[in-house]
Amino acid sequence: MSDARDANSSAAGSPANNTGQAELPPLLGLDGGDAPFADCVLSSRVRLARNLVGFNFVNRSSPEQLADVVHRVQSARLGGGGSGFDGGVRWVNVQTTAPVDRLMLFERNLISRPFVEATHPRCVAISSDETTSVMVNEEDHLRLQMLAPGLQLRALSARMFALDSSIERSLEYAFHPRYGYLTACTTNVGTGIRVSAMLHLPALHMVQELERVQRAAKELHLAIRGFHGEGTESLGDFFQISNQTTLGRSEHDIVEQFAGSILPQFVEYERAARRAIMERDLAALDDRVFRALGVLRSCRLLALDEAIKFLARVRLGVALGRITDVPLSLVNRLLLEVQPAHLARASNGELGNGRDDRAARARLVREAVRG
Amino acid sequence: MQHHCDRCNNPAVVHETLVHDGKKSEVHLCAEHAAEGGYILPTQGGPTLIVGKLLEKAAAAASAPQRAVKCCPSCGMTMAALRESGLVGCALCYRQFEEELSGLIQRTQEGATAHVGRHPAHAAELIDRAAVRNRLSRDLREAVSREDYERAARLRDELLALGEPTSDSAAEEASSESSSGGGRHA
Numbered sequence: 167m168s169d170a171r172d173a174n175s176s177a178a179g180s181p182a183n184n185t186g187q188a189e190l191p192p193l194l195g196l197d198g199g200d201a202p203f204a205d206c207v208l209s210s211r212v213r214l215a216r217n218l219v220g221f222n223f224v225n226r227s228s229p230e231q232l233a234d235v236v237h238r239v240q241s242a243r244l245g246g247g248g249s250g251f252d253g254g255v256r257w258v259n260v261q262t263t264a265p266v267d268r269l270m271l272f273e274r275n276l277i278s279r280p281f282v283e284a285t286h287p288r289c290v291a292i293s294s295d296e297t298t299s300v301m302v303n304e305e306d307h308l309r310l311q312m313l314a315p316g317l318q319l320r321a322l323s324a325r326m327f328a329l330d331s332s333i334e335r336s337l338e339y340a341f342h343p344r345y346g347y348l349t350a351c352t353t354n355v356g357t358g359i360r361v362s363a364m365l366h367l368p369a370l371h372m373v374q375e376l377e378r379v380q381r382a383a384k385e386l387h388l389a390i391r392g393f394h395g396e397g398t399e400s401l402g403d404f405f406q407i408s409n410q411t412t413l414g415r416s417e418h419d420i421v422e423q424f425a426g427s428i429l430p431q432f433v434e435y436e437r438a439a440r441r442a443i444m445e446r447d448l449a450a451l452d453d454r455v456f457r458a459l460g461v462l463r464s465c466r467l468l469a470l471d472e473a474i475k476f477l478a479r480v481r482l483g484v485a486l487g488r489i490t491d492v493p494l495s496l497v498n499r500l501l502l503e504v505q506p507a508h509l510a511r512a513s514n515g516e517l518g519n520g521r522d523d524r525a526a527r528a529r530l531v532r533e534a535v536r537g
Numbered sequence: 538m539q540h541h542c543d544r545c546n547n548p549a550v551v552h553e554t555l556v557h558d559g560k561k562s563e564v565h566l567c568a569e570h571a572a573e574g575g576y577i578l579p580t581q582g583g584p585t586l587i588v589g590k591l592l593e594k595a596a597a598a599a600s601a602p603q604r605a606v607k608c609c610p611s612c613g614m615t616m617a618a619l620r621e622s623g624l625v626g627c628a629l630c631y632r633q634f635e636e637e638l639s640g641l642i643q644r645t646q647e648g649a650t651a652h653v654g655r656h657p658a659h660a661a662e663l664i665d666r667a668a669v670r671n672r673l674s675r676d677l678r679e680a681v682s683r684e685d686y687e688r689a690a691r692l693r694d695e696l697l698a699l700g701e702p703t704s705d706s707a708a709e710e711a712s713s714e715s716s717s718g719g720g721r722h723a
Binding site: 219222338339340341342344345346348350351352353356410411412417418419 | 611627641655
């Protein structure tokens, strides 16, 4: 069973070892196949915050200095050692790129919302498989990020540390012996690591246990957010859970506790709720998921929040084996493609100002899931 | 809704909402942990307004206008600007505002005060020296408390031989780091 791959294998190499890069475990499900814990985890992500020696942080830098940082990072060697950029790097100048493309990068979780909206010199390096991105001049000079379907935090973090070590060979990081890696916000200081997973918890919502989940997250000092990160609602019962503190525990401990203990407990809680619902009222569950599939197969106008709501219900049906003619990878792909910039790029390439894209969204989904 | 203290199960009497760069977080503390965290509680009655330690300092600074506002020599950041934006301006700020930031870091990092984990290769020597000094300082305090002055004198000499003052550990290391790694002037 694929779950065991992340749960039982330890993180490759010692994260505290700056040179340990051997035998990085493979990332699974990138081709749309099965990823560990995919029934309950949409994706997992690791990010590191880093700043360069010799420059003020982004919030106290002039545009010229920020352009200098961009130039410095673009001149550095990002690949090597099994890190995410071994297959090549694509640089996107986010300052000059079209708004629709900026938003598309955000929808693909390659850049953050503030990075879309900023106006200062900034860029992003993206790996060919889109698992890895490095934002230059976000809140910190460097935000290194790795993303994969399902729960694969150990494999991701092993790659991340290889990338970090590789970059460090050509760029000097700001570091303090007591406070560790120095960051613009003190919430990131120390390791600078944030590990997160996008959980799909529809059954816990159905059995009205979400409040307990939120309470548990708070007690475990975790941040819990909605579909698109900070300040967004839990559309489609998707919740992003991440560590809140970055100082005082090693990266290894943070990843191990999160991936090896905390997340499997959330997943097991959701799975138990799913089993209970299937035993208690299978007909009601089937009605909910097949009705959603019916809407997606028949709709002519589909708003974004509706699309996510019904796709999420279909996702539950697929994960439980009730819906068998729609693959999970298709649902995951559609969750991306129904978003505004993706939709705009797929049609005429423009982002409409208040343009009604419901018909285009309905057509896309209808054709993709038709029986 | 009754909040419990973030650090123990007692009822919270301090409720603070912090916003840093648009990120909202809440602090709930009981009287004991609030006092530990530097909050000043109203002695009796009155509104439940809680005045933080930092605000008290700011008021004291305002009543002594002859005192210049502390400013980071590298990026020009002041503590007031830092508090308003929730962002540190450069690596040197961590040394310049060490006293003010240490409390803030401790609060945002749930009591943690020191980094554990990866480090850049260039920092290895700094970390080693800081670790040795931490150990010697700890042993020195123990020796003094046991009134073993002979051992204390030897440990003090070892600390002095490291070329750093005997007072604090990593804080002083920051000066050597930040002077080479601080921000760049505009």
